[in-house]
Amino acid sequence: MLADLKSLDRPEGVTILAAAVVDDVLGILVLTVVVGASAASSFSAGAIGIVAIKAIGFWLGLTAIGIWAAPYIERAINKFRSDGAGLVLTLALAFLAAGAAELAGLAFIIGAFSIGLALSATELAHRVERELSGIIQFIVPIFFVVMGMLVDVGSMTSAVIFGIVLSVLAILSKVLGSGIPALATGFNFLGSARIGVGMTPRGEVALIIAGIGLSQGIIGQNLFGVSIMMTIITTLIAPIILVPLLKNETRGTRKGNL
Template identity: 35%
Template sequence: MIILQLAIILFAAKLAGSISVRFGQPSVLGEIIVGILLGPSVFGLVTATDTLASFSQLGVILLMFIAGLETDLDEFKRSGKASTFVGFGGIIFPLVFGYMAGIMMDLSSFQSWFLGLMLSATSVSISVVALKEMNQLKTPEGTSILGAAVIDDVVVMIALAFLMSFAGGDVSLTSVILKKVLFFAGALLVAWKAVPFILRVFSKLKVSEPIIAVALIICFVFAYTAEITGVAAIIGSYMAGIAISVTGFKHEIFEKVETISSAIFVPVFFTYIGISSEFSGVIDHLWVIILLSVLAILTKFIGAGLGAKFAGFGWKSSMGIGSAMISRGEVALIIAALGIEVNLIDKDLFAVMIVVILVTTIVTPPMMKWFFKDSKTVVSAENSQSI
């Protein structure tokens, strides 16, 4: 059955992606929408299974690995100020206004802060594809977006641990912070010393595609280690890509891994977002969904956008960066699932948040397309020096 499902998904995803591009939108938008049509909510041709979920997870891991391979490390270093401003701006606004929304919904103080944290999450896997299609991934804007996503993930997860420790959850804040510090310190050390050595050793093996194989091993190990230390797997795979990007094997690995990913895993990831969406009970909470969706979009757009403006970007670039940070994706889903597990949210709010997360995911590509339309590197020479 899985073989037929994959055939249906790949055919529908490529066709829908092409149609989306013809209408002037990124292909990812068509892939998500066709996933909704294929899934149980509409035609029911494909169901969300554990196998498809695994394919989807591989897709997003490889997507962020490729983004890392394409990252200009020097530009990444220069974008530190912008990434910090964008990351914190994109956290503070959703957190504060999400808390206020929770209070207005008669949630407890802890539940309200949890709602704010869910709205503060960011997943730029959607944005990466849109940036690539618009040739913006290697620009100061694109690099700042990726750096801000790393900051967002780390800060939100630490804040979540802090909240749960006060809410009575079995969580040690010290342990959470220590794990993340150890992950980043270890990842940087391995990236600096071990990755180039491992690639050179494997390049001498007398087997087919040894370099591609070891690159994928590095990617998966980084992703797994990130996940077990409380950092999103996509951050780990992105760091693995950056580590390899400074070696002489970068171009060979990029070309072949992108071919594999674009052919099967990445389309499955985006289509699976639509397939796994649940819309039961939506009508009963329609106004809550609308209000939280608007809140989720505006707070991230304004907060991250103002952060970019304070860092020296022009208004149009700042709005493009703000729009790229809107998607909550799998990071918010993980937080929501944790919330229902420890009774910080109920099933109704969980169902509402699933739809809100989907809405933020769908609106991100067209908003980026609009603000980055006909865009060039719009940071002045003076500002680019300060970023």
């Protein structure tokens, strides 16, 4: 949507993209802590603290090693002349990292995500993204079908009011939680509103986290259905509000800032 409206180069667009990455990382870390704590023999503040330290340490360590090794990995992969070698070897690294996370008692997604972050600044990342486009177009519909099949419609309809209330709170928390800091860091009211609304949608990462939570027995069908409802509502409402805000050509930053 930001690209379609030519807003990626605006200060608001850059801020939304950067904040979205941080938001995904924090969400994955929280999931990892919850998964690790639920697997621990005792569920206490101490156990949660240990898992949190382990999760953050694992993510920071793996990402730092990956960033350091990324140029060497790219050069090594470029030596392979066969088509698709970069894609295959990159996926192999992601699977190995995911397996290492599982062995450490953490959610597998944090390992794969760390490899993606580490390689994101390389030319290899753009090549792999192009080569993956066909696979993504095939797999993404399957992903959403599977997510839909996991929903117990009866459980979800019985919690409609809770789902609506949670969705409203989710929207307000994003608009205020992102908009107020933006207002304090050089954006005017319009720019802050753009950032707050732009951060509102819960996308694929939220669905993945909900799916893992359901499969691990951390949440039940009721909460899973409510999570899906919240994701749908926030994803549908945000563009309706954001498009008019972005079409307004008024500058989104205060004079002399950004």
